[in-house]
Amino acid sequence: MDIMHRGELLELLKAVADETRLKMVGLMHQQERTVTEMAGLLELTEPTISHHVSKLHNVGFLRLRMAGTQRFYQLNEIRLAKFKAYINTIEALPEESAAEKSDDSWINALNWGDDDKKILRIYTRNGKLLKLPLKDKHMVVVSRWLAMLFQPSIRYSEKEVNAILTQIHGDYATLRRSLVEYGFMRRERGGGDYWLTPENESGK
Amino acid sequence: MDIMHRGELLELLKAVADETRLKMVGLMHQQERTVTEMAGLLELTEPTISHHVSKLHNVGFLRLRMAGTQRFYQLNEIRLAKFKAYINTIEALPEESAAEKSDDSWINALNWGDDDKKILRIYTRNGKLLKLPLKDKHMVVVSRWLAMLFQPSIRYSEKEVNAILTQIHGDYATLRRSLVEYGFMRRERGGGDYWLTPENESGK
DNA sequence: ATTAAAATTAGATAATCATCGAAGTTTAGA
DNA sequence: TCTAAACTTCGATGATTATCTAATTTTAAT
Structure with a gap:
């Protein structure tokens, strides 16, 4: 798998090095929580909790399930496990190489x-998603971009897609569902492999 | 060993969730570093590095060796290992019980x-050392207090003292040396057990 | 005693960020 | 189409803090 650089671990540490967010991590462990619910428990306002949820979600610490007007957030145990594993190398983290520093020129090459490029620029940096779009229109654009990560005519297991x-x-599950929902990918009825839908193979 | 509460882990996380300090952790891994040295390497001023060293040292992440006008800092691997271990319980940390919340009345009971009480109040909170005194006079007062943690006429191994x-x-080694240096404890010539010096047994 | 080196402390500034109230968005249902 | 609920976004504020310069302390050496 990929190596973690100092900058990446730093982001995770910052996400979690806050009293309120540390409490929230505890609340979202082993059960889903809504923003309103946590606001009540921690005696803070919804905007404040929303702010913190966003910080945790943006670094992949949370999984999201939407149901009606509610959003159920839960700890992403896999991401958390990765974080714990990387902490063990905290004394010996490599520098970020100059080559992989801030470069968004790939967007222009699309x-x-x-309009679509502008949208993509909002949510990405260095080829990574900063946050998940809320607006449907934006999520479609992001999904079209994600579809380019896959090869035409090839079947992928769920594990491979993830x-x-x-x-x-970090919230790969939401991304995966969006790819299917917006028609960029299909899967066999009742589960199984995924593949690109032909009309979207070109990425346009 | 003792349980780590949310507040304690939070302190450690905050200490390390800073770009400069994360770099410093790397620098002080497996070798001693001085403030001036790190200031040069990181292109920051000495006061800035001193500030960060203090943050790391206060939570026990560093060991200190003094030599002349220089202070050699190095990672306290043991403390770091503990931190790594506790990170694994990050989702399920206990609240701090009300009983162990802010209580400095024990100082009055001494x-x-x-004057000595006032000095002790500078460096302690809730029975823990916030930072190590620099002034000899202050360190003597702190050492006298530390001596009260031990029983008269009992011999302690170095491991037990630690x-x-x-x-x-976290920098127990410096504390241990101070206890001996200021005459509150003695140890056998050439190493071995520690014990309280009789004239200090009463803690005064 | 003076001087020099290393480090810390004091005080100031600027940037970051947690929090809030108000306003906007999305979804479900009447 | 209107309303209500859940959530997010916007804009502002206050607190924290990383950083600097200047001043102080500590130790060693001349």
Whole structure:
């Protein structure tokens, strides 16, 4: 798997090095929680909790399930396990190499309309998703981009799909569902492999 | 050993969730470093590095060796290992019980002069050392207090002494040496057990 | 005693960020 | 189409803190 650089571990540490967020991690362990629920328990306002949820979610510490007007957040145990594993190398973290520093030129290289490029720029940096879009329109654009990570005519197991998407954002499950929901990928009825839908193979 | 509460782990996380300090952790791994040296390497001023060293040292992440006007800091691997171990319980940390919340009344109960009590209050909170005193006079007062953690006429192995002192501050080695240096404890020539010096048994 | 080196402390500034109230968005249902 | 609930976003505020310069302390050496 990929190596963790100092900058990445730093982001995870910052996400968790806050009293309120540390409490929230405890609350979202082994059960789903809504923003309103946590606001009540911690005696803070909903905007404040929403702010913290966003910080935790953006680094992939949370999984999200949407149901009606509610959003159920829960700890992403896999991401957390990775964090714990990387902590063990905290004294010996490699520098970020210059090559992989801030580069968004890949967006320009896309054969897309300017509007879509602008949207993509909102949510990505260095080829990673900073946060998940809320607006449907934006999520479609992001999903179209994600579809480019897969090869035409190839069948992927769920595990493989997750492995690819987790490079982009910790909440790979939400990304995977969006790919299917917006028609960029299909899967066999009742579960099984995934593959690109033909009309989207070109990424446009 | 003792249980780690949320507040304690939070302190450790905050100490390490900073870009400069994370770099410093790397620098002080497997070798001693001085403030001036790190200031040069990180291109920051000495006061800035001193500030960060203090944050790391206060939570016990560093060991200190003094030599002339220089202070050599190095990672306290034991404390770091403990931190790594506790990270594994991050989702399920207990609250701090009300009983162990902010209580400094124990200082008043001491049969000491007001000046010494005042000094002790500078460096301690809730029975723990916030930071190590620099002034000799202050360190003597702190050492006299530390001596009260031991029983008269009992011999302690170095391991036992360390176990007791580590409850007070992560840099137990410095504390242990101070106890001997200021005459509150003695040890056999050439190493071996420690014991309280008789004239200090009463803690005064 | 003076001086020099290393480190810390004091005080100031600027940036970051947790929190809030108000306003906007999305979804479900009447 | 209107309303209500859940959540997010916006804009503002206050607290924290990383960093600096200047001043102080500590130790060693001349």
